[in-house]
Amino acid sequence: MSHQAKAVALISGGLDSLLAAKVMLEQGVHVEGINFYTGFCVEGHTHAIRKQDKAKPKRNNALWSAEQLGIKLHIVDIVEEYKDVLLNPKHGYGANMNPCLDCKIFMVHKAQQWIEENGFDFIITGEVVGQRPMSQRKDTMPVVARESGAEDRLLRPLCAQNLPATLPEREGWVDRDRMYGFSGRNRKPQMALAKEFGFEDYAKPAGGCCFLTDESYSAKLVDLWDARGKREYEMDDIMLLKVGRHIRPRPHFKLIIGREEGENKFMQGYTKIYISLKTTSHAGPLTLLDGVANDDDLLLAARITARFSQGKGDEKVSVEVRRTNGEVTSLDVTPLPASEIPEAWYV
Amino acid sequence: MIHKLDARRMFCPMPVIRTQDKIKELAVGDLLEVTSTDPGALSDIPAWCRINGHKVVDCREQDDEVIITVEVCSE
Numbered sequence: 290m291s292h293q294a295k296a297v298a299l300i301s302g303g304l305d306s307l308l309a310a311k312v313m314l315e316q317g318v319h320v321e322g323i324n325f326y327t328g329f330c331v332e333g334h335t336h337a338i339r340k341q342d343k344a345k346p347k348r349n350n351a352l353w354s355a356e357q358l359g360i361k362l363h364i365v366d367i368v369e370e371y372k373d374v375l376l377n378p379k380h381g382y383g384a385n386m387n388p389c390l391d392c393k394i395f396m397v398h399k400a401q402q403w404i405e406e407n408g409f410d411f412i413i414t415g416e417v418v419g420q421r422p423m424s425q426r427k428d429t430m431p432v433v434a435r436e437s438g439a440e441d442r443l444l445r446p447l448c449a450q451n452l453p454a455t456l457p458e459r460e461g462w463v464d465r466d467r468m469y470g471f472s473g474r475n476r477k478p479q480m481a482l483a484k485e486f487g488f489e490d491y492a493k494p495a496g497g498c499c500f501l502t503d504e505s506y507s508a509k510l511v512d513l514w515d516a517r518g519k520r521e522y523e524m525d526d527i528m529l530l531k532v533g534r535h536i537r538p539r540p541h542f543k544l545i546i547g548r549e550e551g552e553n554k555f556m557q558g559y560t561k562i563y564i565s566l567k568t569t570s571h572a573g574p575l576t577l578l579d580g581v582a583n584d585d586d587l588l589l590a591a592r593i594t595a596r597f598s599q600g601k602g603d604e605k606v607s608v609e610v611r612r613t614n615g616e617v618t619s620l621d622v623t624p625l626p627a628s629e630i631p632e633a634w635y636v
Numbered sequence: 637m638i639h640k641l642d643a644r645r646m647f648c649p650m651p652v653i654r655t656q657d658k659i660k661e662l663a664v665g666d667l668l669e670v671t672s673t674d675p676g677a678l679s680d681i682p683a684w685c686r687i688n689g690h691k692v693v694d695c696r697e698q699d700d701e702v703i704i705t706v707e708v709c710s711e
């Protein structure tokens with residue numbers, strides 16, 4: 290191989306993208322990594338918020354993968370552009386609010402732009418035919434190549450032998466025989482290859498690479514859109530859906546109730562944007578009120594907040610209500626009994 | 637030359653992304669002091685520097701903030 294080909298590898302932080310990049314490095318290809326941040330990635334946030342998670346050492350898996358591979362990693366903020374992918378996916382959603390196929394097309398498209406700007410030859414992903422129900426099927430894999438504009442500059446080293454030859458193979462930049470023909474949901478071939486390469490301690494995310502595959506997170510996102518009457522979101526919304534208990538006692542407002550000290554502290558940063566409630570006679574959570582509330586609503590919110598405080602068994606709990614203009618009032622309330630908080634209120 | 641980057645009230649990987657983008661504008665030998673409120677930056681920014689060939693010259697925690705100083709070492 291006289292031409293040292295240059296490839297950019299989509300690095301998610303999972304095992305497959307790590308292996309795909311390694312297979313190319315073994316063939317003498319110059320590889321650099323690219324990682325896209327949508328705002329929904331399972332990286333870091335909960336670690337930053339929840340106190341109990343702080344004990345575990347923090348690791349960004351995409352950075353960790355790049356370090357194992359000895360390659361550069363470019364992290365790209367696509368939060369704003371991603372909104373259109375999530376709100377209007379041409380190919381629809383997966384089991385939850387995950388628009389996996391459109392998401393893959395978009396990311397490969399961004400990678401295609403990146404290789405054009407940076408003089409690289411092709412794109413690598415860790416996709417495996419038949420592994421994911423939506424984006425990694427035999428019939429959707431060509432869709433990703435076509436609609437992203439990458440066409441045959443998109444190479445999937447882990448399943449290349451099952452797919453038509455791509456440009457890097459035809460040009461002789463890579464050797465098809467030294468790639469793989471993995472397919473289906475069986476993870477054993479990947480695990481064996483990881484062992485062969487000496488990779489240990491790689492990330493094993495349960496769902497996918499992001500919160501959108503999570504059922505309870507998706508339900509909260511849909512509830513937010515329903516309540517607002519429009520499908521839109523800001524970064525603050527995405528963050529707040531990750532913390533606290535979410536209880537919607539009335540269609541026009543929702544309560545976000547901190548579950549532990551770290552969450553309460555994190556939510557404190559939002560008290561200028563949302564009405565907040567805090568018990569003063571007893572230790573208790575910080576509650577944010579998202580929506581509009583009249584006096585009756587505030588009373589109900591205070592009783593619910595009291596229910597989650599240490600005074601839940603007492604007759605009277607004092608709750609401080611702080612409005613976004615800084616005005617503070619105090620209410621003495623009886624905690625709402627658990628039996629009066631219907632299951633349906635929990636988002 | 638010392639440059640400063642305010643990455644407060646952002647969550648990882650945003651402080652890393654901002655550091656990366658800022659470093660692109662700087663010259664070899666320049667220093668960048670990043671202030672973040674996410675303690676995750678303490679592990680992520682040094683990891684990003686290791687793989688991209690830059691040097692962390694100082695790392696400290698002060699009043700719920702982390703301050704990391706990076707020396708730009710490669711183009």
Ligand code: SF4
Nearest residue numbers: 388389392497498499
């Ligand atoms: S799991 Fe999330 S990040 Fe991964 S492809 Fe699906 S929508 Fe995109």
